[in-house]
Amino acid sequence: MSRVRALAEAGHPLSRRRFLVTMAGSALAFGFPRLADAAMNPAMPGNTPMPATAPELSPDLWFSIDADGVIRVNIIRAEMGQHVGTALARILADELEADWSQVRIIHVDTDPKWGLMVTGGSWSVWQTFPVFSRAGAAGRIALIEAGAKLMGVAPAHCTARSGHVIAGGRSLSYGEIVRRGGALRSFSADELDKLPIKPVAERRLIGQPADALDIARKVDGTGLYGIDAKVPGMVYARPRLPPTRNGSKVVSVDDSAARKVKGYIRSLVIDDPSQTVPGWVLAIAQSYPAAMRAADLLKIEWQAGEAADLSEQQLQEHARGLVDRSDGGVRLDVGSDETASAFDAAASTLDQVYTTATVLHFQLEPLNALAFEKDGVMEVHTGNQWQSLVLPTLAKALGRPESAIVMRTYLLGGGFGRRLNGDYAVPAVLAAKALGKPVKLVLTREDDARFDSVRSPSVQRVRMAFDAKGEVQAMEHHACAGWPTKVMASPLLAKGLDGRYDPFAISGADHWYDVGRQLVRAIPNELANTGFRPGWLRSVGPGWTNWALESFMDEAALHLKQDPVAFRLKLLDGKGRNAGSAPNAVGGALRQAEVVRRAAQRAGWGSPLPKDTGLGIATSFGQERDMPTWGACVARVHVDRKSGAVTVEKLTVVVDAGTIVDPDGALAQTQGAVLWGLSMALHEGTAFANGLVRDVNLDTYTPLRIADVPVLDIHFVDSQQVPVGLGEPGTTIVAPAIGNAIFAAVGARLRDLPITSASVRNALSA
Structure with missing residues (x-):
């Protein structure tokens, strides 16, 4: 069984559902049946959604068009330098016959309506291509029909090109169609599956050079990485890691030397029901430099786990x-x-043995997470590659349902698979819960290496x-x-x-x-x-x-x-x-x-x-x-x-x-x-x-x-x-x-x- 089919059968539906195209107010939106909208981080670009069945309709799951003709494409894949949003938006925009200069990308936060949120396995374009192609095709057909009605001509006499519906010498922009309003058709699942996708020869965006849509934000500093996240009143934390990844227990903590560091607040022994970070102790301070210095001064006695003597040779x-x-x-x-x-x-045989050594990720941006409670929801601000994997772990650690946790999306300063494992978010949420205030956890380079998967x-x-x-x-x-x-x-x-x-x-x-x-x-x-x-x-x-x-x-x-x-x-x-x-x-x-x-x-x-x-x-x-x-x-x-x-x-x-x-x-x-x-x-x-x-x-x-x-x-x-x-x-x-x-x-x-x-x-x- 392919691992993608397996993921679907493991409770993460990837199949297309009934596709809805509708007009509401001054925004035209297209989507699959879903739950309510997710909060979106305007600082981000980044991730592609896979559908999941839901009882309510969200008409803007994949993309929307506003009265100015701006097309916003929702991305559930993590952006870590690969310009994934640009590639995925290009698929949809090509079928939609969009004006590329009008396309924007929105990297979304966690919400059940997105289905499986994961960026890895080189899956992003492959998994998204059929979904976004048909979403764009449905939007194009619906816009042509709506434009034809507004111009009083038959749809068969209309074409779509560069963000306009054209009939002979007349044309309407997508934005004007939105402004003038009107109900658009909907597509059943069977109709969606049978939608004609453009022949390769008619592609105008796919395969052509294009500027990445997120370059400006990365250059001018408006694009935020997880390590940039901050909120008023937050404190900083740096961990002291135990002698083994698994099974370590804290016996005692002496912070008398740490108390001499200006800005130091306290030490915190992490009690983790998920057993993700057993034996962790955090130094809490008003600034990160203070947390760094104080953590080094903590005198901690641990009971190590079974792997205390583990070696590469073993x-x-x-x-x-x-x-x-x-x-x-x-x-x-x-x-x-x-x-x-x-x-x-x-008649002859060949028999050889090959080995490879342990390899570190060493991504440029060290692991970090900011966590705090707001309106009964634990917010986690961090860069992550597999939100659907870590959410159940966070729920177990906190003793609350996944619906009471949301992960805000940020740029990743390198992922390479390390941020598929969101373990670094666990101590942040537990510290925020224990202290009752926002906690920003940042690992040093050395901490990051020791804690690496x-x-x-x-x-x-x-x-x-x-x-x-x-x-x-x-x-x-x-x-x-x-x-x-x-x-x-x-x-x-x-x-x-x-x-x-x-x-x-x-x-x-x-x-x-x-x-x-x-x-x-x-x-x-x-x-x-x-x-x-x-x-x-x-x-x-x-x-x-x-x-x-x-x-x-x-x-x-x-x-x-x-x-x-x-x-x-x-x-x-x-x-x-x-x-x-x-x-x-x-x-x-x-x-x-x-x-x-x-x-x-x-x-x-x-x-x-x-x-x-x-x-x-x-x-x-x-x-x-x-x-x-x-x-x-x-x-x-x-x-x-x-x-x-x-x-x-x-x-x-x-x-x-x-x-x-x-x-x-x-x-x-x-x-x-x-x-x-x-x-x-x-x-x-x-x-x-x-x-x-x-x-x-x-x-x-x-x-x-x-x-x-x-x-x-x-x-x-x-x-x-x-x-x-x-x-x-x-x-x-x-x-x-x-x-x-x-x-x-x-x-x-x-x-x-x-x-x-x-x-x-x-x-x-x-």
């Missing part, structure tokens, strides 16, 4: 033991998973069996890591997703290569699941599964003495379960083969190279088989044999993401994804020591620097297929391409991430 050794066992974990349904006989009869370390074993002719007969992929969805969203797994395993921890291993018999096994590292909070980090599971898969595919090609590109193309034959299907995976593996072919050609695959310089290739379908984004990367690297230093000179990337809605946004998304993939390949990575991560600031945790950015050649396949995701897929193809290029350059095979100079030297000596 996590990896535990995972290695699990992947070496034939039992345990969950076998995915990949058609045929009985591989033993093929390995028994094989990190990308779990992983261990993977990949095997392949070949016959005497060198044909692949079977393949196995065993992956062990922490399971973020099991830890942070277990009801979701139980209700809608498979329930037996976390798809976010194994996606990518269920690849599109034709390998005969195939076994994919997802194995939970329970030591990780209980020791810390494994998190979703940009690309999630494919961040490690594709490292193993694409490194192994290179090793398999070399085992058979075949060219790595030719070997991949042979296996991407598009047969059987890899043929693809409508609507999202039309073409299947043949589209993946095409991006491999194009990337190799653009990069000059097979051309002579200088000494100790090599090309390596890797490919992926992004994350999910039911919404594949086909991508391939060729890395050109130079290796210094003496020092082991790796210089990435160029990354050539070809992506087939179907229809590209916003070209500039797509390029920026892919550039960012590719550079983070490079950063995690060569620079990023930490380790657990004594229950906490070792690196907590940028002096020792050293992401990619500007000087290390290579030449980027990014190309998009011109496609009319369904638009799919772009936020994450690019991250997964870079590391294995670099690893494979290092081998091509100097014959050193790397199987552990991150790749360090020391590991290159060791591989060379081996």
Whole structure:
């Protein structure tokens, strides 16, 4: 089952309901049946709504048009630099035949009428495209009919273009139609489903360059980030974190030294019924600098949880033991998973183990939340990626219904999956409840790192069996890591997703290569699941599964003495379960083969190279088989044999993401994804020591620097297929391409991430 269908069946309806178009007062509004309006933060741009059934009608769910012709599009997706509102508004505005200069975006606050509010998985454009397309089409048809009536002509004689209804030499603007009033038609669910969507050739906004609608607010300072939120009378809080993420208890607090800090008010031991922040103590002060200083002066005695001695080595050794066992974990349904006989009869086999280290999010804006009670409602002002996930947790922590909590929407100074987990809002609301006043909680950079929902370390074993002719007969992929969805969203797994395993921890291993018999096994590292909070980090599971898969595919090609590109193309034959299907995976593996072919050609695959310089290739379908984004990367690297230093000179990337809605946004998304993939390949990575991560600031945790950015050649396949995701897929193809290029350059095979100079030297000596 796809995880999107699963989310719908888990109580978050994504299906379209009866569509209503009506005119009220001086504003024309369009929408699906919903509850009453949500409060909207005018400082924000940001998120796209998915419908949910409700007993009342809200005529302005998706967009509205006022008497001046200004079109306001409601967005439920979080804005964290990707200009998501611009892309989504473009979908609706194209079908509506709107004047783009009249389009505005509104990033909305939480309300049940929006349905599932989540920004992740590269879902935003993909999920929203059919909903917004039909919303725009319905609006266009209704406006044409209303305009025709006002002009006394038949609708068939009218067209819509650039915010006007036109009939011969006459025209009415959308704003004038609103001003002149009149009832508009409504559409049933069946009618909505049958609405004609414009042919690709008639699109005027989708796929065309456009200025992002939120740039001005980001430049002039009127766009507010969570860390900017403030209200009169608020106090500040900074936490002191316990020695373990889970199970810690406060034994005593001595704040005698903290009381000497000017502005310090008191310490507060957090009593958390949700067990999100056990063992937390807050320093409360009149200013944040005072709260920072006072927190450091608190003398706290804790009783640590069970993970007080947890180390990276323990996590990896535990995972290695699990992947070496034939039992345990969950076998995915990949058609045929009985591989033993093929390995028994094989003329040769290949068997390798790959690892990845713990990775931090390290988003620019540290975690923060402002909370206070107003008119019986607890308001939470913060940037968040998955409001629908954290609201039940806040309700449990506060002992009140979700309807008595609202999350105000703000810009995110980086999300990357960290703000899918809204755990940082819990201590803020509990402090506001305890103190009876607004509390602004801000974590320092070090606090943020220690409290991170990190990308779990992983261990993977990949095997392949070949016959005497060198044909692949079977393949196995065993992956062990922490399971973020099991830890942070277990009801979701139980209700809608498979329930037996976390798809976010194994996606990518269920690849599109034709390998005969195939076994994919997802194995939970329970030591990780209980020791810390494994998190979703940009690309999630494919961040490690594709490292193993694409490194192994290179090793398999070399085992058979075949060219790595030719070997991949042979296996991407598009047969059987890899043929693809409508609507999202039309073409299947043949589209993946095409991006491999194009990337190799653009990069000059097979051309002579200088000494100790090599090309390596890797490919992926992004994350999910039911919404594949086909991508391939060729890395050109130079290796210094003496020092082991790796210089990435160029990354050539070809992506087939179907229809590209916003070209500039797509390029920026892919550039960012590719550079983070490079950063995690060569620079990023930490380790657990004594229950906490070792690196907590940028002096020792050293992401990619500007000087290390290579030449980027990014190309998009011109496609009319369904638009799919772009936020994450690019991250997964870079590391294995670099690893494979290092081998091509100097014959050193790397199987552990991150790749360090020391590991290159060791591989060379081996």
